[in-house]
Amino acid sequence: MTTDMTAAALLEEVRRLRLRVMGLSTPQLDGGRRTRIREALAHLSDLRAGGRRVPVLEDRVLADQVVVLLTDCLPEYGATAAQTATALTIAEDLRRDLA
Numbered sequence: 001m002t003t004d005m006t007a008a009a010l011l012e013e014v015r016r017l018r019l020r021v022m023g024l025s026t027p028q029l030d031g032g033r034r035t036r037i038r039e040a041l042a043h044l045s046d047l048r049a050g051g052r053r054v055p056v057l058e059d060r061v062l063a064d065q066v067v068v069l070l071t072d073c074l075p076e077y078g079a080t081a082a083q084t085a086t087a088l089t090i091a092e093d094l095r096r097d098l099a
Helices: 003-022 026-048 059-071 081-098
Strands: none
Touching (some): 003 081
16 A cells, blocks of 8 residues: 555544544443553554653543544654554554444
Protein backbone atom coordinates (compact mmCIF):
# COMPACT_ATOMS: atom_id res chain seq x y z
CA MET A 1 0.00 0.00 0.00
CA THR A 2 1.42 3.41 -0.91
CA THR A 3 1.83 6.15 1.67
CA ASP A 4 -1.05 8.10 0.14
CA MET A 5 -3.33 5.07 0.31
CA THR A 6 -2.29 4.35 3.89
CA ALA A 7 -2.91 7.96 4.86
CA ALA A 8 -6.35 7.88 3.22
CA ALA A 9 -7.18 4.64 5.05
CA LEU A 10 -6.03 6.19 8.33
CA LEU A 11 -8.25 9.22 7.77
CA GLU A 12 -11.20 6.89 7.21
CA GLU A 13 -10.39 5.04 10.44
CA VAL A 14 -10.17 8.38 12.27
CA ARG A 15 -13.68 9.20 11.07
CA ARG A 16 -15.03 5.79 12.06
CA LEU A 17 -13.38 5.79 15.46
CA ARG A 18 -14.55 9.30 16.30
CA LEU A 19 -18.13 8.19 15.72
CA ARG A 20 -17.66 4.86 17.48
CA VAL A 21 -16.05 6.34 20.61
CA MET A 22 -18.55 9.21 20.81
CA GLY A 23 -21.39 6.67 20.65
CA LEU A 24 -20.22 4.62 23.63
CA SER A 25 -22.28 4.84 26.79
CA THR A 26 -20.82 4.99 30.29
CA PRO A 27 -21.71 1.32 30.97
CA GLN A 28 -19.99 0.31 27.73
CA LEU A 29 -16.90 2.30 28.70
CA ASP A 30 -17.00 0.79 32.19
CA GLY A 31 -17.09 -2.66 30.57
CA GLY A 32 -13.47 -2.39 29.50
CA ARG A 33 -13.67 -0.22 26.42
CA ARG A 34 -12.30 2.83 28.27
CA THR A 35 -9.20 0.82 29.21
CA ARG A 36 -8.77 -0.37 25.63
CA ILE A 37 -9.02 3.20 24.31
CA ARG A 38 -6.45 4.41 26.83
CA GLU A 39 -4.10 1.56 25.82
CA ALA A 40 -4.38 2.64 22.18
CA LEU A 41 -3.71 6.25 23.17
CA ALA A 42 -0.56 5.15 25.00
CA HIS A 43 0.64 3.21 21.93
CA LEU A 44 0.04 6.25 19.73
CA SER A 45 1.93 8.44 22.19
CA ASP A 46 4.84 5.99 22.05
CA LEU A 47 4.70 6.14 18.27
CA ARG A 48 4.72 9.91 17.73
CA ALA A 49 4.98 11.77 21.04
CA GLY A 50 8.04 10.19 22.57
CA GLY A 51 5.93 8.21 25.02
CA ARG A 52 4.67 11.31 26.83
CA ARG A 53 1.85 10.45 29.19
CA VAL A 54 -1.59 10.99 27.71
CA PRO A 55 -3.68 12.96 30.22
CA VAL A 56 -6.57 11.06 31.74
CA LEU A 57 -9.47 13.36 30.96
CA GLU A 58 -13.22 12.98 31.10
CA ASP A 59 -14.93 10.38 28.91
CA ARG A 60 -16.47 13.12 26.78
CA VAL A 61 -13.04 13.95 25.29
CA LEU A 62 -11.85 10.40 24.60
CA ALA A 63 -12.89 10.68 20.96
CA ASP A 64 -11.01 13.98 20.64
CA GLN A 65 -7.87 12.41 22.08
CA VAL A 66 -8.10 9.53 19.63
CA VAL A 67 -8.59 11.90 16.69
CA VAL A 68 -5.68 14.15 17.67
CA LEU A 69 -3.17 11.36 18.24
CA LEU A 70 -4.16 9.49 15.08
CA THR A 71 -4.10 12.65 12.98
CA ASP A 72 -0.59 13.34 14.24
CA CYS A 73 0.43 10.08 12.54
CA LEU A 74 -0.37 11.40 9.06
CA PRO A 75 2.47 12.29 6.67
CA GLU A 76 1.38 15.93 6.49
CA TYR A 77 2.16 16.20 10.20
CA GLY A 78 5.65 14.77 9.76
CA ALA A 79 4.98 11.08 10.32
CA THR A 80 7.02 8.54 8.40
CA ALA A 81 5.37 5.93 6.19
CA ALA A 82 6.09 3.31 8.86
CA GLN A 83 4.48 5.44 11.58
CA THR A 84 1.39 5.99 9.45
CA ALA A 85 1.11 2.26 8.75
CA THR A 86 1.51 1.41 12.44
CA ALA A 87 -1.11 3.99 13.40
CA LEU A 88 -3.48 2.48 10.86
CA THR A 89 -3.02 -0.94 12.45
CA ILE A 90 -3.62 0.51 15.93
CA ALA A 91 -6.76 2.28 14.68
CA GLU A 92 -8.16 -0.80 12.92
CA ASP A 93 -7.51 -2.99 15.96
CA LEU A 94 -9.15 -0.45 18.28
CA ARG A 95 -12.20 -0.14 16.07
CA ARG A 96 -12.63 -3.93 16.02
CA ASP A 97 -12.16 -4.16 19.79
CA LEU A 98 -14.82 -1.51 20.39
CA ALA A 99 -17.41 -3.27 18.23
